[in-house]
Amino acid sequence: MVEGPPLRADAQRNRARILDAAEAVFAEFGPRASTEEVARRAGVAIGTVFRHFPTKDDLLAAIMKRLLTQLVEEAGQRDLFAFFTLMVAQAAAKKTVADLLAGSGMNIRLPDAVGHLEEAVGRLLEQARAAGVVAAPVRLAEVMALLASVCQGALHGGWDEQLQARTLAVIFAGLKRY
Amino acid sequence: MVEGPPLRADAQRNRARILDAAEAVFAEFGPRASTEEVARRAGVAIGTVFRHFPTKDDLLAAIMKRLLTQLVEEAGQRDLFAFFTLMVAQAAAKKTVADLLAGSGMNIRLPDAVGHLEEAVGRLLEQARAAGVVAAPVRLAEVMALLASVCQGALHGGWDEQLQARTLAVIFAGLKRY
Amino acid sequence: MVEGPPLRADAQRNRARILDAAEAVFAEFGPRASTEEVARRAGVAIGTVFRHFPTKDDLLAAIMKRLLTQLVEEAGQRDLFAFFTLMVAQAAAKKTVADLLAGSGMNIRLPDAVGHLEEAVGRLLEQARAAGVVAAPVRLAEVMALLASVCQGALHGGWDEQLQARTLAVIFAGLKRY
Amino acid sequence: MVEGPPLRADAQRNRARILDAAEAVFAEFGPRASTEEVARRAGVAIGTVFRHFPTKDDLLAAIMKRLLTQLVEEAGQRDLFAFFTLMVAQAAAKKTVADLLAGSGMNIRLPDAVGHLEEAVGRLLEQARAAGVVAAPVRLAEVMALLASVCQGALHGGWDEQLQARTLAVIFAGLKRY
């Protein structure tokens, strides 16, 4: 990985503001929101956004990476079911992750960040299996698939807490007694 | 529902061709595909598309309605698990349904069509419960939620047949032993 | 060559106005002039320009083709020296031809149009040789090279009539007594 | 000419590096190359470029001046025909001179430097006339015009050595037997 020189303090501040703004804007309007809107909300000129992220896809990828990293950290502090529940609860707030993990037309590759999340979930899965709360034949692939699916569903379906709980209950039951 | 005068024969033919073209185009490129491309594939002029569907959203809604109607018919001929499996398998082919059920930025309301689908699935659920293959406390709401979620997941995740089968297996197990 | 259906009358009128405007604008400001300026001068909206010429390069190529075609016609009615003189005299007015023949960074290929011009000059050269006013060993390649060079020179140098005449006199003398 | 205080040693070094970089960059990409690219290749920050040359045109003018000065020196060591040949051969390498002598959209005035070149060529012309290899009535103006033209032609036309030789042969013959 090529690292440039450390950013100047003001540049670092702007980079963070842009990422925050982008996360909010894309969460609200989806990845089709305009880069201008991101700049406006970050309080910088459009050129500044493009200096930090040469293309819109770079910006989206950066948000994704940050969100996924947060998720990996959160995974370290929970069991599989709790993590599942957390992700679903946050899905709406993290519209961007859900949408972009899904790949809505953007050219974004995040093998590393996604890989780390998969590893983290893998660890949770092993613990769950060891604790006897997930059946032996359940593999990581379908757990990831279910996770992604339910996040999408929650995100777009606008589930209330009840519905979310009942839907997850079905999945958790299935994982336990596969 | 307000019905205008019956369409002229050629107008009716054009309407159908536009819907077919739109289904194909949006399935291939997603809802961001241009209306011009739809017109081109339908072999009509762009103005004709807009005469039949005053906005792009109207066109998308019309496709959705048609697809949902087909789904309702297919639901009548299957049991719950088979219908689930069919929908997931078709998710990629019907990118539009999945995306738009999800509401990717478009302003589309289809209460009727979605309602009919929900009723159809409700009937399958009752049959499944009666047959003892779905646990009593499982409600329609979470079944619909799971259905929508897994379609989204399959669509965007590019699942192979194996993964699809294993993922559905978890859900079916959960429905049975909730 | 693929020919679409014949253009509607209004479209044909606009196409011509755009070409005229483009010729004038690019003659005045060079190929870097904005497409908006062309639209403005043509009295059409920017979208109309892009409907007729999907990229800026297409527009530039179209101008070039038209100008080169005119030149070929003019070549048919003159002898070699007169044609040389005419082209130089028009160089400034046809800045675009000169600049783009030179290839100022644009991605334009006009093999046909340029080829036709070369053929026309070739015919003039043969006549001149037959008339004994051009030495036998002079080839078409260097005549074209001189033609292009002197056009560029006249264009950018802002020659007055005297200078133009004296410069061409040197070249004509060289062609005669090579 | 107004001279400021003498430059600090590092400033002088930077000025030279910027000019070298600019010459290379503009030779490679033409005058449309970005000033950032020049800074990058010079190994300085963009601000430094603009401190030394307040506008891009100033930078281009400075390169021109340096190149023209070199040409004047080279003129002193050659006869007219050799100088002509040298310039044409170098035209591609010195894209910038050719382009900017031509004035491709930039606002650049270099009366002094161009004047010196003209004087140098004037001396070559007198020597050639005295040696009887250029006809008496040939004036400096058309010699300069031919020089500029052929440089432009060679530059943009991508002539090979043969074509270059044959084209110059016509001009030299014309100069001799005007």
Add this chain to the structure above:
DNA sequence: GATGAATGAGCATTCATTCAT
């Protein structure tokens, strides 16, 4: 003096929608 981040006007291009033919 040097640095390099920020600015913002400007550009090519797209596309839903309108309307004259």
Add this chain to the structure above:
DNA sequence: AATGAATGAATGCTCATTCAT
């Protein structure tokens, strides 16, 4: 009813230039 040309707001991106560090 169909056609397809015209519209023009919007978007991603560039780059000369300024100015805080």
